[in-house]
Amino acid sequence: MHPDELRAQLEALHRESFGWALACSDGDAARAESVLQRSYLKVLESAGTSSFQARSSFKTWFFGVVRNTAAEERRRWIWRKLRLLPQESADAVASERKPAEQSLAESELREHFRRMLGELPRRQREVLHLVFYQELTLEEAAVAMAVGIGSARTHYERGKKKLRAMLEKEQVVAETRRARA
Amino acid sequence: MLRPDEHERSEADIRSLYQTLRQADAERAPSFAQSLRALPHRNRLGYLRAVTVAAVAAVILVVAGVNALRQRGGESPVPARPLVTAGGSPAATLVFGTGESSGGGTPHAQPAGRRRSKAAAKAVPSISTWKSPTEALLKSPADGLMTSVPSIGYTVSVPTTTQ
Numbered sequence: 306m307h308p309d310e311l312r313a314q315l316e317a318l319h320r321e322s323f324g325w326a327l328a329c330s331d332g333d334a335a336r337a338e339s340v341l342q343r344s345y346l347k348v349l350e351s352a353g354t355s356s357f358q359a360r361s362s363f364k365t366w367f368f369g370v371v372r373n374t375a376a377e378e379r380r381r382w383i384w385r386k387l388r389l390l391p392q393e394s395a396d397a398v399a400s401e402r403k404p405a406e407q408s409l410a411e412s413e414l415r416e417h418f419r420r421m422l423g424e425l426p427r428r429q430r431e432v433l434h435l436v437f438y439q440e441l442t443l444e445e446a447a448v449a450m451a452v453g454i455g456s457a458r459t460h461y462e463r464g465k466k467k468l469r470a471m472l473e474k475e476q477v478v479a480e481t482r483r484a485r486a
Numbered sequence: 487m488l489r490p491d492e493h494e495r496s497e498a499d500i501r502s503l504y505q506t507l508r509q510a511d512a513e514r515a516p517s518f519a520q521s522l523r524a525l526p527h528r529n530r531l532g533y534l535r536a537v538t539v540a541a542v543a544a545v546i547l548v549v550a551g552v553n554a555l556r557q558r559g560g561e562s563p564v565p566a567r568p569l570v571t572a573g574g575s576p577a578a579t580l581v582f583g584t585g586e587s588s589g590g591g592t593p594h595a596q597p598a599g600r601r602r603s604k605a606a607a608k609a610v611p612s613i614s615t616w617k618s619p620t621e622a623l624l625k626s627p628a629d630g631l632m633t634s635v636p637s638i639g640y641t642v643s644v645p646t647t648t649q
Contacts, residue, residue: 316518323515324508334514342521384536415510418503437504469496 308349314363315345321439325368328434329375332419336378344374365441368449372431421471429464432457 330336435446447457
C-alpha cells in the first residue's frame, strides 16, 4: 500500500482507533494516546513492507496492531516502574481533555458504565467494545482480537450476560431508591 | 432466561450506553496531526536509553568472561612425577624432551603466568622422538644373529658375555 494511501486510511479511522486504544488501555487516556501513536509509527515505518495483505479489512488489521501495542505498553509500564525507562505521561498530547458541554447526569452515567465494563474480564470487554462500540461483526472482532470465531462468540455471550446482570442490578437498586424517595 | 423482547431491549440498552461512550471519546480524541507530531522524539529517547543499559551489561559480561578464560589458560600443566615401585624407590622417570635418551633428569622448574604456558608448550613431547626407558632390557647378545641373514660358509660369532 502506498504511504499516502495508508496515511489517508489511518486518518479516516483516527477517532474509532482512539476509542479502541482507550478500551485496550483500561480507559487511561494518556496511555491510549501513547498506544495509538506507537501503532501509527509501526504502520507508517513499515509502509513499503506492510504486513497488511488484504486478507481482512484494513480496520480489523489495524485494530489488531493497536491491541498488540497496548499489550506491549502494559509490559513497558512494568519496566517504567523499575525506572529503566523514562516517564512519558508528561509528554501526552492531551491527557485529560473533557467534552465541551455535558450534563452531570450523563457524565455520571458514562463513568458508571465504564466502571461496570472495567469489572469484566479483558477478552469479554474487548469483544463487546468491538461489536457494540465499533459496530463490527463477530467475525471481524475475532480477527482483530486474533482469536477463533468460537472463542469470540463465547466471550461475547458471557460478557453480555454479565453486563446485563450488572445493569439489571443497578436498575433494581435505582428503582428501590426512587420508591423510598 | 430472558424473553426475546426482553433480550432485544437489553441489547438496545447496551448499544445505547456504548454510543454515549463513543460520543464522549470522539470529543476528547486528539487530532490525527497532533498524534503524528508527538511520536518520534519520545519513542527514540526511551529506546536509546534501554539499548545503552543493555550494551553496558553485555560489555561487563564479556570482560568478565575473557578474564576468566585468561586465568584458566595460564594454569601450569601437571609436572612430571617419578614412578614408584612396590619397594617405594623410584624406578624410572618419564621425561619428555627433544630426542634425548631416557633414564634421568629432573622435572624442570615451572615459570609463572604466560612464561609457564610457553615452557609447557615446548615440553610437549614429540611422538617420533620418544624412547622407552626400558629399551635397554630388550637388547640381547644374539641381536646380531636376529638381524642378519646367514650365508653358506660364513660363521656368525656370538659373544658369550653381555657387552
